[in-house]
Amino acid sequence: MNIRRVVIAALDKSVGLLDRPSLAPVALSGGDFALSELDIDSLSTYEIIMQLEDELGIDLPPAAVASTTTLDDLVDVVTRAVEARP
Amino acid sequence: MLRDDAVGVLAGAGFGVTPHVDFIRALADRLKIDLSATLTVMRHLPLWTDGPQHAELRREVAAFLAEDRSAKLARATARIRLALFRTLGSDASEHVDLLRMVCEVVDLFMEEFTGLPRPEGDPSGFPSIFSSNLGVAERRRLEVLLKQQFAQANDLFPDEPIERHALRVGQFAMGRDALIGTLGLSLHHHLGSLGEDTLTARRMPAVPTHTGLPAIGRMARVAQTVAGCPVAAGALIECRLDSLAGRPAAERRHFFGSGPHLCLGRPLSLALWDCVADALAELDVGLTTTDFALAQSDVFDIPSVFKASKSSVSQPLTGDPT
Ligand code: HEM
Numbered sequence: 001m002n003i004r005r006v007v008i009a010a011l012d013k014s015v016g017l018l019d020r021p022s023l024a025p026v027a028l029s030g031g032d033f034a035l036s037e038l039d040i041d042s043l044s045t046y047e048i049i050m051q052l053e054d055e056l057g058i059d060l061p062p063a064a065v066a067s068t069t070t071l072d073d074l075v076d077v078v079t080r081a082v083e084a085r086p
Numbered sequence: 087m088l089r090d091d092a093v094g095v096l097a098g099a100g101f102g103v104t105p106h107v108d109f110i111r112a113l114a115d116r117l118k119i120d121l122s123a124t125l126t127v128m129r130h131l132p133l134w135t136d137g138p139q140h141a142e143l144r145r146e147v148a149a150f151l152a153e154d155r156s157a158k159l160a161r162a163t164a165r166i167r168l169a170l171f172r173t174l175g176s177d178a179s180e181h182v183d184l185l186r187m188v189c190e191v192v193d194l195f196m197e198e199f200t201g202l203p204r205p206e207g208d209p210s211g212f213p214s215i216f217s218s219n220l221g222v223a224e225r226r227r228l229e230v231l232l233k234q235q236f237a238q239a240n241d242l243f244p245d246e247p248i249e250r251h252a253l254r255v256g257q258f259a260m261g262r263d264a265l266i267g268t269l270g271l272s273l274h275h276h277l278g279s280l281g282e283d284t285l286t287a288r289r290m291p292a293v294p295t296h297t298g299l300p301a302i303g304r305m306a307r308v309a310q311t312v313a314g315c316p317v318a319a320g321a322l323i324e325c326r327l328d329s330l331a332g333r334p335a336a337e338r339r340h341f342f343g344s345g346p347h348l349c350l351g352r353p354l355s356l357a358l359w360d361c362v363a364d365a366l367a368e369l370d371v372g373l374t375t376t377d378f379a380l381a382q383s384d385v386f387d388i389p390s391v392f393k394a395s396k397s398s399v400s401q402p403l404t405g406d407p408t
Binding site for chain 1 (some may be wrong): 223
């Protein structure tokens with residue numbers, strides 16, 4: 001499973017990542033960017049968490065997600081949660 | 087904030103409670119998920135309100151906890167003594183699961199005061215209604231657990247209104263984890279301080295020596311300076327109550343907070359401490375911790391493992407006070 005693709009889809013659904021001309025090409029070509037560019041508020045964070053949890057069958061504590069600063073960081077956190085899945 | 091500063095913040099008027107309930111309501115609306123049981127319990131806990139609404143809720147909870155207090159305490163004390171003597175009073179040298187014993191003691195106590203049966207399973211694995219660090223899947227699991235408790239309350243007290251069920255469920259949640267954490271940690275340190283001595287050598291201190299509720303969050307109402315640090319209006323701070331560990335008993339009483347939100351379960355908790363300390367001091371057994379681990383969440387410190395080896399006694403004890 002391509003976790004990066006699932007993360008990008010979750011960011012797109014809740015904060016419209018792929019509608020952003022400056023960020024979409026970076027995300028789709030394997031590049032990294034600061035999540036602060038997406039203006040994610042605390043409720044959108046939970047939308048992203050819900051999508052990732054439902055899609056991947058994992059638990060994601062908000063503090064772990066809030067500690068990430070870039071797309072790559074977030075993909076790492078989600079990958080670890082998938083690996084820790086019972 | 088530590089010690090005096092932490093207690094001062096809780097007692098003073100410059101800080102208010104965090105808007106946790108509003109956030110959970112907004113979350114349920116935004117994600118279109120059912121958190122109705124969670125919100126009902128939250129609205130019946132005085133923790134997240136200030137002002138007249140808080141005073142009203144506090145009165146309600148205080149009255150609920152005071153109902154039949156002496157009879158409930160007497161029943162709880164008798165059952166707890168039996169449980170402690172059953173686990174520790176045999177004449178065998180053996181390994182004992184002190185986490186199980188602590189949970190049983192606390193659950194017997196909470197059962198008497200809330201009328202609700204104890205939940206199954208390891209308490210450190212339960213999602214807590216007080217946590218700000220639950221993802222959506224965990225919030226849904228918590229919702230299911232709370233709905234089960236509401237259903238139990240309804241089966242046991244079918245004539246009561248839902249508000250009353252919410253008080254029972256809410257107080258169960260308030261008391262249980264704080265007590266298991268605080269008793270587990272305090273007993274662990276008491277055993278450490280006894281060394282080779284038996285439990286009769288020294289009574290467990292009457293005020294907890296350590297707390298399972300290490301910190302309380304507050305939000306600044308106005309810009310101010312605390313302990314020499316500037317704090318902006320709306321900033322969140324953490325009052326570290328665990329920094330009171332090792333202080334004299336009078337200071338450790340602030341494990342129960344201070345000011346308008348001072349713990350309403352404090353007299354009950356101290357009565358539980360007396361009951362446990364009395365019973366343990368009658369047991370001429372040595373207990374040495376063999377395995378101890380702490381599960382730390384953003385709210386509670388709760389032992390996840392607490393095992394000890396018990397040295398034999400000459401005569402089995404029953405715990406029956408007659
Ligand atoms: C040793 C165990 C306990 C500890 C360390 C403890 C600690 C605390 C602390 C620090 C607060 C203040 C929270 C704040 O200021 O935001 C508090 C509030 C409260 N506690 Fe406890 N507690 C314990 C046991 C219990 C029990 C057994 C009950 C009920 C049966 C209980 C009921 C409450 C209630 C209702 C409040 C809210 C008071 C308010 O907001 O006005 N507690 N507790």
